[in-house]
Amino acid sequence: MDIPKKEDHLLNISYDSVIFGFSGDALKILLLEYHDTGFFALPGGFVRKNENLNDAVIRGVKERTGLEKLFLEQFHTFGNTSRSDAAAMKTIIKANHDSYTEDSWLFDRFISVGYYALIDYAKVSPTPDALSDSIDWYAIDDIPPLLFEHNLIIEKAIETLRNNLNKKLMGINLLPDKFTMKALQQVHEAILDEKLGRTAFQRKMLSLDLLERHEKQFSGKAHKAPYLYSFKSDKA
Amino acid sequence: MDIPKKEDHLLNISYDSVIFGFSGDALKILLLEYHDTGFFALPGGFVRKNENLNDAVIRGVKERTGLEKLFLEQFHTFGNTSRSDAAAMKTIIKANHDSYTEDSWLFDRFISVGYYALIDYAKVSPTPDALSDSIDWYAIDDIPPLLFEHNLIIEKAIETLRNNLNKKLMGINLLPDKFTMKALQQVHEAILDEKLGRTAFQRKMLSLDLLERHEKQFSGKAHKAPYLYSFKSDKA
DNA sequence: CCAAAAGTGTTTTAGCTACACCCATGA
DNA sequence: TCATGGGTGTAGCTAAAACACTTTTGG
Structure with missing residues (x-):
């Protein structure tokens, strides 16, 4: 250059x-x-x-x-x-x-x-x-x-x-197309530099009606598999 | 020039x-x-x-x-x-x-x-x-x-x-040093282009603890005289 | 005493928090 | 069947909106 x-x-x-x-x-x-x-x-x-x-x-x-x-x-x-x-x-x-x-x-x-x-x-x-x-x-x-x-x-x-952060669920731009609710929460926590309540966070995100639920993601670990979510494209 | x-x-x-x-x-x-x-x-x-x-x-x-x-x-x-x-x-x-x-x-x-x-x-x-x-x-x-x-x-x-508008009570910059609650409400309504509830507005403004109450303003009209308020200088 | 506007008390409602409970998963 | 993490139901709390009531003012 x-x-x-x-x-x-x-x-x-x-x-x-x-x-x-x-x-x-x-x-x-x-x-x-x-x-x-x-x-x-x-x-x-x-x-x-x-x-x-x-x-x-x-x-x-x-x-x-x-x-x-x-x-x-x-x-x-x-x-x-x-x-x-x-x-x-x-x-x-x-x-x-x-x-x-x-x-x-x-x-x-x-x-x-x-x-x-x-x-x-x-x-x-x-x-x-x-x-x-x-x-x-x-x-x-x-x-x-x-x-x-x-x-x-x-x-x-x-x-x-x-x-x-709350406008338009901006955090999803830092994640792959499909992501777990936990990953989204980690993004929010990293940005806000504070811990958030798990259940409250889940409910708030779902209540926005901006996320679409997909198949579960099996990790091979011995616990319930989380759903994957993506941003609803029609809300862009 | x-x-x-x-x-x-x-x-x-x-x-x-x-x-x-x-x-x-x-x-x-x-x-x-x-x-x-x-x-x-x-x-x-x-x-x-x-x-x-x-x-x-x-x-x-x-x-x-x-x-x-x-x-x-x-x-x-x-x-x-x-x-x-x-x-x-x-x-x-x-x-x-x-x-x-x-x-x-x-x-x-x-x-x-x-x-x-x-x-x-x-x-x-x-x-x-x-x-x-x-x-x-x-x-x-x-x-x-x-x-x-x-x-x-x-x-x-x-x-x-x-x-x-809500951050720091910006609306007061459009008013004289002392103003009535009604005037402040009119400013907010003009900016937001919508009517606000009188009592809710009064309570919200007072709850911010940013306004100081002064003497009443007598208009000569046949109704209760409103208080004048000013922005608390120590909150600037 | 009346009408009009200002200020405050009270009830209702909506949203949020916290906790508990149940479910799914693989060892 | 146990431990772990995910999802949801529910009771309680808090903030805000709606409505009603009281107060002040001058005619």
């Missing part, structure tokens, strides 16, 4: 994406580490001149995860001058490119639109881009210090996710 | 402000009409290079209303290519400036951050800027067609306002 070209993009505006996955016991997000800098950051990017903002984010998430269809929602736009850090940006570009110049548009101030995505952890193979050594999952209570106030952006993303 | 200068501002990014007031019977917003064009639009503006996004909006709202302190909240960022309209922008600039040129940065595409403000209608004297003939209040169910998808922005602002 080359450095994104100034003439192809909108200036002074970027996006950052908080990509959530659920790995069976914890809520995690994707972070990337830049080559030879020790810098961690959220995956982000820029908007092309003839591209919708939403499409730019979808494009960026697809490049990193391979996923075409995903749950994606904008949650806040970060516009403080303090969030820019030209020195860090210079270090990153310098570490990657011989063609380093002192006055790249990338060193300018950026206003950044925050998005969060909910994806099925199992479906993803994280792919680093040319600027980054690695892209990996980090549990949300174990996030390293990040560039550009990205820790703050993650805070706000989690807060928004918590507030919106 | 001159045309804002390119070298002072961030490019490709603007804000639009939906300024709400309550005039005793209806929820209204401020719209401006550009000179000699018949174009109506939301008051908006641009961000200076060393200015926080929030501060840019505060500055713009102050210029139009004279208000220094106000309730202001970002609600969504609009980034579709379809929302730009260079032709309209050219018409506006052409109608106002001899120094018209074909390639102003203002004709470029903009991503716009939407903010809404809640203000005390009585405290405001709307002031048109140099580009606009007038700035006036319009009831929210009587909004003319606007430029740049601004009708959509207003829809989204009202939707956000409805969803957030």
Whole structure:
């Protein structure tokens, strides 16, 4: 990958994406580490001149995860001058490119639109881009210090996710198409960071009339097999 | 006012402000009409290079209303290519400036951050800027067609306002410091566009423990005088 | 004393919690 | 038949809505 070209993009505006996955016991997000800098950051990017903002984010998430269809929602736009850090940006570009110049548009101030995505952890193979050594999952209570106030952006993303959790049963986007009630409860508990009553949770979910019940899932264990559920497609 | 200068501002990014007031019977917003064009639009503006996004909006709202302190909240960022309209922008600039040129940065595409403000209608004297003939209040169910998808922005602002109404008793920002329970109820009814039960409303508001009761307000009418209330300052 | 509006008490209802119980499963 | 986890029934609690009643005000 080359450095994104100034003439192809909108200036002074970027996006950052908080990509959530659920790995069976914890809520995690994707972070990337830049080559030879020790810098961690959220995956982000820029908007092309003839591209919708939403499409730019979808494009960026697809490049990193391979996923075409995903749950994606904008949650806040970060516009403080303090969030820019030209020195860090210079270090990153310098570490990657011989063609380093002192006055790249990338060193300018950026206003950044925050998005969060909910994806099925199992479906993803994280792919680093040319600027980054690695892209990996980090549990949300174990996030390293990040560039550009990205820790703050993650805070706000989690807060928004918590507030919106009940609308439209968003948690199902973190699970496979069919899932047990217990798995759904674990997702809710990971997001809300609190234990929920088993029976109350089951009843509340069923009362929403958004879940369809399928065959049982036999685990081979010595207890009743749970039903599998899926999201009712006609309620989308 | 001159045309804002390119070298002072961030490019490709603007804000639009939906300024709400309550005039005793209806929820209204401020719209401006550009000179000699018949174009109506939301008051908006641009961000200076060393200015926080929030501060840019505060500055713009102050210029139009004279208000220094106000309730202001970002609600969504609009980034579709379809929302730009260079032709309209050219018409506006052409109608106002001899120094018209074909390639102003203002004709470029903009991503716009939407903010809404809640203000005390009585405290405001709307002031048109140099580009606009007038700035006036319009009831929210009587909004003319606007430029740049601004009708959509207003829809989204009202939707956000409805969803957030219960948090922090936001409605009080539309009223004077002291107000009757009936006035507060009218504000809520105007925002939600539905009638609320009088006694249920009173009890719910008082149960929040956010209102302080003051002296009665005698209207001269032949009925019990209502108490005046104010927002408890220690709960801010 | 009357009418109108404000404030409060009371009854009813709906939703939620907690607990208990039963069911299914494989050892 | 036992232990384990899943599903549901039921009693009790709490918050909210509906209605009625009382209070205050000026004619």
